[in-house]
Each structure stands twice: as structure tokens, then as C-alpha cells.
Amino acid sequence: MPHHTDDHIGARIADYRKLRQLTQTGLAQRAFVARGTIAKVEAGLTPATPAIVAAVARALEVEIAVLNGQPYVSEMRQDQLDRMIAPLSDALDLYDLGPDAEIVPRPLSVITADVETLCAGACATEYKGVGARLPGLLGELTTALSLASSEQERRTATQALSWAYWVTYEFTYRLGYHQLAMIALERMGWMAEQAQDPLLLAIRLSKRSAMLLRHGNNRMASRILERGHSLIGQYDDPGSVQAVAVAGTLHLAGAIAAAQAKDKGSVAGELELAHRAADRIGRDVPRVYWASFGLTNVAHFDVATSVELGDLGMAMKAARNLRFPADHPRMRVGRYHIEMARAHSLMGKAEAAEKSLQRAREVAPQQARYHPLMRETIAVLVRRQRRASGGLASLAGWVGM
The missing domain is CATH 1.10.260.40 (lambda repressor-like DNA-binding domains)
Structure with a gap:
């Protein structure tokens, strides 16, 4: 409608x-x-x-x-995403009920491979495919964990279930179901503690900080990120690629928090630390704890923080040097184009803004369709023009305006 x-x-x-x-x-x-x-x-x-x-x-x-x-109910009905919310909500309530007698879990190696596939799907913003498979996988993993016969099996199951909850967070958060997203994050933390994995706990805190930033609570978000950094020090090998990538991710989150608070000094400090981490690794590592960290991501945040600070000239200058590899997560690339559309809109460059919006749709269509800033920027461009171009009118209709 x-x-x-x-x-x-x-x-x-x-x-x-x-x-x-x-x-x-x-x-x-x-x-x-x-x-x-x-x-x-x-x-x-x-x-x-x-x-x-x-x-x-x-x-x-x-x-x-x-x-x-949000949530955009009519669009979700068209994409058949609305029917996935109730089963997912039920699946989140299975965490403490023990094994389900009607479920015979597959081997853990097969289940964990499915979880990896869903993590990749979440990073690619393939919400429909992810949402359809999540409830059943959560139930199967919950039963597999309850039936684990060794410490190694239990640890494997808790790690897999933690990542399944992370995917649940990404799915529900992006579609505007923030209460369910909060529950998923709590479940993720509970499982990560059982897995005794400090880096998983740190990743969970980075997502928690993002939810706080959405509510404008910069101070609490920064405190949570500090806690995340302290957890990295508890990892068996704090100097490993995994630990450095997660630390860099927290620094990028800290840069966004500082940018929202208009604290340019802290933005520069966090970005410098993120740059050092990326240089230390020397390459992009998109699948390391699914943080999508590396040189490209840091360059992206150079642009994003400048846009957030309102330094649009600096954002455009940084954007000229940014190139995304073919295998870079579509979630990141789509977000970048939405941010650039916002920046062009603020600069009064309607044609460039529309081009960025179209690119966001091409790269990550499901993310773009449900992103509030995408819709808001389209609406601004429509209202500024006496007669919307065919491309802009098409975009407006596509997001349900």
C-alpha cells in the first residue's frame, strides 16, 4: 500500500x-x-x-x-518477509527449554557450515533467504547443544548458536524489529560467554553500541566499546589477526560514536588506531569474525565520519580514493552509497544523490528497500523538485512511497 x-x-x-x-x-x-x-x-x-x-x-x-x-509492513508483505517474524520470535524463546524430542540434529559440522552460509547471507543483505532458514536452524542448534556429549562439541555448538543469534540480530534490526534485535543480542552474549570467546563477546558489544547510537546515547556507547577493548586483552593471542580485526572494528564504531557527538578530536584518534590495525593486517579480512575489517573498511569510515561531522568537502575528497573490491560485503557497499546519497542531497546535488541511491539499490537491494535513510533521502529529493525524474519516481515507488 x-x-x-x-x-x-x-x-x-x-x-x-x-x-x-x-x-x-x-x-x-x-x-x-x-x-x-x-x-x-x-x-x-x-x-x-x-x-x-x-x-x-x-x-x-x-x-x-x-x-x-518502521517496520514497513506492506513492503514486507510484498517480499514475503512478514511471515518470518513470528516463527523467529518463537525460536528465540527456545534457548532454555532443552532438547526438542521431535528434532534429530544433523552432525555439528553440517550445522556450522549452514551457520557460515547464513552469516555470509546476512553480510550480503539477503534477508529473505536468511529469514526463511533461521527459525529451524535455531531450534536444531538448541537441541544439538543440549545433546552435546563432549566439551569440544559443546563449545562448537555454543559458538555456532552465538553466530546464529548474530544473524538474527542483523535480520530483525535491519527490518525495524528492534525489540527482537535486542533479545537476539542478549542470547548472543549468553552463548558467547558459554563458548568462552572474548572476541565474540566484543563483537556483540559493538552491535550493542550501534543500537545505543541509534538512540543518540553516545556516552553509553563509548563505555560499551571500552569494555569491548578490555575483552580483547583476554583473548589467548591478542596480537593475532582475529584479535586485531575485532579491535579495529571497535575503533571504527568508536569513530562513528565520536562523530555523532561532533567530537572531531576523538574521531581522528579512533580512526588513527583503526588505520594502524588495518596496516598491521595488511589486507581485507571480511570473514574474520564477520567484522568485514581491513584497509577498505577503514577508508569507508573516513568518508562516513566526515559525512556525519558535516564536513562534506572532506567526505567527497576521501570518496575519490575509495575503491571496493569485488568480494567486499554488499552490506558495507550499499551503506556507503546511501551515505553518499545523503551527502550529495545536503550539498544540493540532486542528480548525484539519485545516482548514489540507484547504485545502493543495485548493490544491496533488500538493504536499500528497508533502510530509513534511503527512504528519507528519496523523499527529500522528491519534495525539492517540481517534477520528479523517471528514475527518482521509480525509486520512490519501489520503497513504497
Whole structure:
């Protein structure tokens, strides 16, 4: 079911502001955002960044998902993703019920291979394929863990189940089901502790920090990342590629947290540490703890943090030197093009913004279709033009506007 043209984040902010009997100035003062920014966002003339949405949501005492218009139920029905949510919710509740008498688990080697495939699918934003297989795999792994007859089998099962919960987090979070995503992260932490794997726990904390950043809680996100770094020191070989890659990932997360807080000094410090980690490894290692870390990812974050800081000229300069390898995770590449569309939009370059949006759709279609910033940027471009181009109108229809 198509949305009305006024159904965008800014319009929803205006609706809730009026319900709270606040003027734009009053909301700006509560959210610590410039009144002019509130006015432009409400009018749909500038994209509402995650930091702005988080600040306004706190001031209006409303869930961020409500302002973002997530989850996108009608589009999920078209893609047959909506029917996967209830079985996945049920599967998350199996964690402490012991073995299921109706399930005969396959050999652990076969199950763990399936988990690897799902991890790769999540990084490729293949939500439909991932969501269809997750509930059954969670049930099978839960039973396999309960029936494990040796310490090695138990550790293998706990690690596999931890990664299955990570995939569950990625699936539910990207589709806007944030409560389920939080539950999945809790289950992941519980399993990672049983697996006695500090790096798994650190990866889980990086995702937890991302959820906090979505709510604008930079300080708590930074504290959680500090805890993640302390866990890396507990790994058997802190100087290994695995440990260095996870540490670099935490530094990149820290750079984004600092950028949202407009702390340029901390951004530079975190990026420098991430650069050192990438140089130490000397190559991209996308499958090492599924962190997709390496020289390319650090270069991407050079661009992303500049966009977040509002230094668009620096972002464009950094982007000119960025090239993604053919095997780079589509999740990362798609996100980059969405970020560039936002930057071009803020610079008033509608044609370049549309080109980046089209590229995001080509690279990672399911990610682009459900990404709130993708939709918001399309909406801004449509409202700025007297008559939307054919390509832009097609994009708007594709995301359900």
C-alpha cells in the first residue's frame, strides 16, 4: 500500500510535536537542535540524520521506530518477509527449554557450515533467504547443544548458536524489529560467554553500541566499546589477526560514536588506531569474525565520519580514493552509497544523490528497500523538485512511497 507524500520523518515529527503542544522553537530547545534544522526536517527539505531523529525522539518521548515509520509492513508483505517474524520470535524463546524430542540434529559440522552460509547471507543483505532458514536452524542448534556429549562439541555448538543469534540480530534490526534485535543480542552474549570467546563477546558489544547510537546515547556507547577493548586483552593471542580485526572494528564504531557527538578530536584518534590495525593486517579480512575489517573498511569510515561531522568537502575528497573490491560485503557497499546519497542531497546535488541511491539499490537491494535513510533521502529529493525524474519516481515507488 503506497504511502501518502506527506508520510515522512519530518511530517511525523511535526505531528508528535503538535500533540505535545510544542512549537518548533520549544522542540529545538528540548532536543538541543537548531530551530532551523527542525523546520527543514519537518518540511522534508533536508534528511533527518539518525542523531537528529534520536534527539527529537527523546524530547517527544516517542520510540525512534515510530518516527522512522518502521517496520514497513506492506513492503514486507510484498517480499514475503512478514511471515518470518513470528516463527523467529518463537525460536528465540527456545534457548532454555532443552532438547526438542521431535528434532534429530544433523552432525555439528553440517550445522556450522549452514551457520557460515547464513552469516555470509546476512553480510550480503539477503534477508529473505536468511529469514526463511533461521527459525529451524535455531531450534536444531538448541537441541544439538543440549545433546552435546563432549566439551569440544559443546563449545562448537555454543559458538555456532552465538553466530546464529548474530544473524538474527542483523535480520530483525535491519527490518525495524528492534525489540527482537535486542533479545537476539542478549542470547548472543549468553552463548558467547558459554563458548568462552572474548572476541565474540566484543563483537556483540559493538552491535550493542550501534543500537545505543541509534538512540543518540553516545556516552553509553563509548563505555560499551571500552569494555569491548578490555575483552580483547583476554583473548589467548591478542596480537593475532582475529584479535586485531575485532579491535579495529571497535575503533571504527568508536569513530562513528565520536562523530555523532561532533567530537572531531576523538574521531581522528579512533580512526588513527583503526588505520594502524588495518596496516598491521595488511589486507581485507571480511570473514574474520564477520567484522568485514581491513584497509577498505577503514577508508569507508573516513568518508562516513566526515559525512556525519558535516564536513562534506572532506567526505567527497576521501570518496575519490575509495575503491571496493569485488568480494567486499554488499552490506558495507550499499551503506556507503546511501551515505553518499545523503551527502550529495545536503550539498544540493540532486542528480548525484539519485545516482548514489540507484547504485545502493543495485548493490544491496533488500538493504536499500528497508533502510530509513534511503527512504528519507528519496523523499527529500522528491519534495525539492517540481517534477520528479523517471528514475527518482521509480525509486520512490519501489520503497513504497
